[in-house]
Amino acid sequence: MNEPFAAVEIIAAKRDNGVLTDPQIDWVVDAYTRGAVADEQMSALLMAILLNGMSDHEISRWTDAMINSGERMSWSELSIPTVDKHSTGGVGDKITLPLAPIVAACGAAVPQLSGRGLGHTGGTLDKLESIPGWRASLSNDEMLKVLQECGAVICAAGAGLAPADKKLYALRDVTGTVPSIPLIASSIMSKKIAEGTSALVLDVKTGSGAFMTDPEQAKLLARTMVDLGIRAGVKTRALVTAMDVPLGLTAGNALEVRESVEVLAGGGPADVIELTLLLAREMLELGGVKGKDPESALKDGSAMDHWRRMIKAQGGDPDAKLPVARESQQVFAQSDGLLTKMDAMKVGVSAWLLGAGRSRQGEKVQAGAGIEMHAKPGEMVKKGAPLFTLHSDEAERFARSLAALDDAVSISALNEKNVKNEKNERLPLIVARIK
Numbered sequence: 001m002n003e004p005f006a007a008v009e010i011i012a013a014k015r016d017n018g019v020l021t022d023p024q025i026d027w028v029v030d031a032y033t034r035g036a037v038a039d040e041q042m043s044a045l046l047m048a049i050l051l052n053g054m055s056d057h058e059i060s061r062w063t064d065a066m067i068n069s070g071e072r073m074s075w076s077e078l079s080i081p082t083v084d085k086h087s088t089g090g091v092g093d094k095i096t097l098p099l100a101p102i103v104a105a106c107g108a109a110v111p112q113l114s115g116r117g118l119g120h121t122g123g124t125l126d127k128l129e130s131i132p133g134w135r136a137s138l139s140n141d142e143m144l145k146v147l148q149e150c151g152a153v154i155c156a157a158g159a160g161l162a163p164a165d166k167k168l169y170a171l172r173d174v175t176g177t178v179p180s181i182p183l184i185a186s187s188i189m190s191k192k193i194a195e196g197t198s199a200l201v202l203d204v205k206t207g208s209g210a211f212m213t214d215p216e217q218a219k220l221l222a223r224t225m226v227d228l229g230i231r232a233g234v235k236t237r238a239l240v241t242a243m244d245v246p247l248g249l250t251a252g253n254a255l256e257v258r259e260s261v262e263v264l265a266g267g268g269p270a271d272v273i274e275l276t277l278l279l280a281r282e283m284l285e286l287g288g289v290k291g292k293d294p295e296s297a298l299k300d301g302s303a304m305d306h307w308r309r310m311i312k313a314q315g316g317d318p319d320a321k322l323p324v325a326r327e328s329q330q331v332f333a334q335s336d337g338l339l340t341k342m343d344a345m346k347v348g349v350s351a352w353l354l355g356a357g358r359s360r361q362g363e364k365v366q367a368g369a370g371i372e373m374h375a376k377p378g379e380m381v382k383k384g385a386p387l388f389t390l391h392s393d394e395a396e397r398f399a400r401s402l403a404a405l406d407d408a409v410s411i412s413a414l415n416e417k418n419v420k421n422e423k424n425e426r427l428p429l430i431v432a433r434i435k
Contacts, residue, residue: 003027003031003036004023004027005023005024005027005028005031007028007031007037007038007041007042007045008041009024010024010027010028010045011041011044011045011048014045014048014049014052015044015048015052017052019055019057019058020054020058020061022061025058025061025062025065026061026065026068028042028045029062029065029066029069029164030065030068030069030164032164032167032168033069033163033164033167039171042168042171043171043175043177046168046171046172046175046177046180046183047175047176047177049177049180049182049183050177050179050180050183053180053181053182054182056224056227058182059182059185059186059224059228060227060228060231062182062186063185063186063189063190063193063228063232064232065164066162066164066165066168066186066187066190067162067190067193067194067232069162069163069164069165070160070161070162070163070164070194071158071160071161071194072193072194072196073111073140073143073161073194073195073196074196075109075111075144075147075196075197075198077144077148078109078144078147078148080107080108080109080151080289081108081109081198081199081287081288081289082108082109082110082111082196082197082198082199082287083103083108083109083110083197083198083199083200083201083283083284083286083287083289084110084111084112084113084192084195084197084199084200084201084283085099085100085110085112085200085201085202085203085279085283086188086192086200086201086202086203087202087203087204087205088184088188088202088203088204088205088210088211088212088221089117089121089122089205089210089211090121090205090207090209090210090243090246090247090344090348091120091121091122091209091243091246091247091251091344091345091347091348091351092122092246092247092248092249092250092251092256092344092347093121093122093205093243093247094122094124094127094247094248094250094256094257094259094260094272095203095247095272095275095276095279096112096114096124096154097124097127097128097154097256097257097260097307098260098263098264098268098272098276098303098307099276099279099280099283100112100152100153100154100310101151101152101264101303101304101306101307101310102264102276102277102280102294102297102298102303102306103152103280103283103284103294104150104151104152104303104306104310105151105292105297105302105303105305105306106280106284106289106291106292106293106294106297107284107289107290107291107292108151108283108284108287108289108291109147109151109152110147110151110152110153110283111143111147111153111195111196111197112124112152112153112154112155113155113156113157113161113191113192113195114136114154114155114156115156115157116156116358117356117357117358117365120209120345120348120349120351120352120357121209121211121348121357122251122252122253122256122348122351122356122357124154125154125155125156126253126357126365127253127254127256127257127260128154128257128311128316129253129367130253130254130257130322130323130367130368131257131311131316131317131318131320131322132316132317132320133315133316133317133320134311134314134315134316135314135315135316136155136156136314137155137156137158138153138155138156138314139158140158143155145313146310146313146314149309149313150306150309150310150313151306151310152306152310153310153313153314154310154314155314157191157195161191161194161195162190162191162194164190165186165187165190165191168183168187169187172187179211181217181220181221181224182224184211184221185221185224185225185228186228188202188225189225189228189229189232192229192234193228193229193232193234197234198234198235198287199234199235199236199283199286199287199288200229200234200235200236200237200286201236201237201238201239201279201282201283201286202222202225202226202229202236202237202238202239203238203239203241203275203279204218204219204221204222204225204238204239204240204241205218205240205241205242205243206218206240206241206242206243206244206427206431207242207243207244207245207344207427208243208244208343208344208345208346209243209244209245209246209343209344209345209347209348210243210344215240215427215431215432218240218431218432219240219431219432219434222238222239222240222432222434223238223434225238226238226434226435235286235287236286237282237286237433237434237435238433238434239278239279239282239430239432239433239434240430240431240432240433240434241275241429241430241431242426242427242428242429242430242431243344243427244343244344244426244427245342245344245376245377245426246342246344246347246348246373247269247271247272247275248268248269248271248272249269249372249373249374249376250370250371250372250373251347251348251351251356251370251371251373252351252354252356252368252369252370252371252391253356253365253366253367253368253369253370254322254323254324254367254368254370255368255370255371255372255391256370257322258322259272260272261307263276263298264298264303264304264307265304266298266299269376271376271429273298274429275429276294277294277295277298278429278430280294281293281294322367322368323367323368324368324391325354325355325366325368325369325370325391325392325393326368326392326393326394327391327392327393327394327395327398328389328390328391328392329389329390329395329398329402330386330388330389330390331386331387331388331389331390331402331405332383332384332385332386332387333375333381333382333383333384333385333386333387333411334383334411335383335411336380336381336382336383336411337380337381337411337412337413337414337418338378338379338380338381338411338412338413338414338418338419339375339376339377339378339379339380339381339387339409339410339411340377340410340411340412340418340421340425341377341408341409341410341425342373342376342377342408342409343407343408343409346404346405346406346407346408347371347373347388347405347408349404350371350390350401350402350404350405350408351369351370351371351401353397353400353401353404354366354369354370354371354390354391354392354397354398354401355369355392355393355394355397356369356370356371366392366393368391368392368393369391369392369393369397370391371388371389371390371391372388372389372391373387373388374386374387374388374389375387377426378426380414381411387409388405390402
């Protein structure tokens with residue numbers, strides 16, 4: 001068929017720092033999706049975008065083109081508002097698991113399309129798949145049924161949702177073009193807008209364990225995504241949150257499910273509870289839902305009821321024993337003192353090397369692999385006390401995992417200066433709020 005453009009013209013325009021026209025963007029995204037533009041040509045264009053950036057209008061049009069490559073979902077049959085949350089990912093970030101049932105228990109519907117982990121950040125679907133019987137793939141009709149019955153659903157995006165993004169995401173991963181704000185923003189927002197939610201809260205992580213280590217870059221990404229959502233008619237706001245230290249006390253699949261269930265049962269680590277409740281309140285306010293307070297949904301057991309119903313509705317057994325790794329090894333404190341640092345990136349890489357994550361798309365993860373943390377920055381530790389327990393099905397993985405933890409923690413003598421430094425060096429939980 002005669003194509004209206006040649007890919008090389010569009011590559012050259014962006015290579016020379018030009019602004020792509022709407023028809024050029026519409027065509028190149030569509031042509032790549034249907035195979036008329038080759039991988040090597042799209043790789044060149046992605047690199048040009050990474051190096052030269054895009055205007056706000058170009059990003060918006062690129063996002064629309066990706067949405068238009070597939071279907072748009074609708075929740076018009078539901079009688080209650082829909083609201084979703086998206087996190088850019090981090091270490092120990094299991095917030096979606098307790099958050100969705102809490103928000104559902106407070107009166108909103110949560111259609112949560114989630115992803116799998118790649119590299120050091122864990123994937124929500126991988127975590128939930130450690131629950132015996134639970135399944136991630138649902139048809140649109142099944143999603144609607146679970147939402148109607150349970151108020152929340154967490155599942156994989158279907159093949160019909162932004163297929164252009166699936167192809168582009170896989171290509172970016174192997175061509176070094178992942179860390180581009182226009183490409184990250186359009187990738188996330190094309191799926192979230194096509195998902196059909198009426199309100200969206202973004203949790204953009206920053207710090208050593210995050211994708212955007214620099215808080216200023218994280219704020220720019222958050223602002224770009226909020227603008228894209230609002231332009232598309234989705235009520236959108238973002239929180240930029242800390243990922244310099246892992247969230248909670250676990251990083252791994254079944255380990256994080258266990259911790260999430262502890263939160264729903266009224267326990268769990270303080271930082272996980274704080275961020276979960278904060279995001280729940282943001283979601284309910286943005287969705288215009290004036291039901292019960294999220295904290296009371298934890299206390300009265302209604303959040304746990306919604307969790308159990310949601311897991312059962314997707315084939316899982318909420319009472320089943322979670323998988324446990326075959327081997328474990330502990331790491332001990334080398335001195336007494338104040339734990340002043342725990343590098344989230346190093347902990348994440350260590351958990352990944354234990355088998356909790358994957359190094360390429362489609363690789364199988366170990367359900368029981370990961371790391372338990374026995375202390376967090378700001379706490380006193382004793383020499384010889386355990387700092388970490390490493391879990392893996394394969395003992396030969398421990399050596400590389402331990403090497404990744406080298407210099408991950410710092411322990412300092414307890415004095416006023418060190419206590420002050422520890423507080424000053426930590427990012428606040430909420431770095432910025434962008435509306």
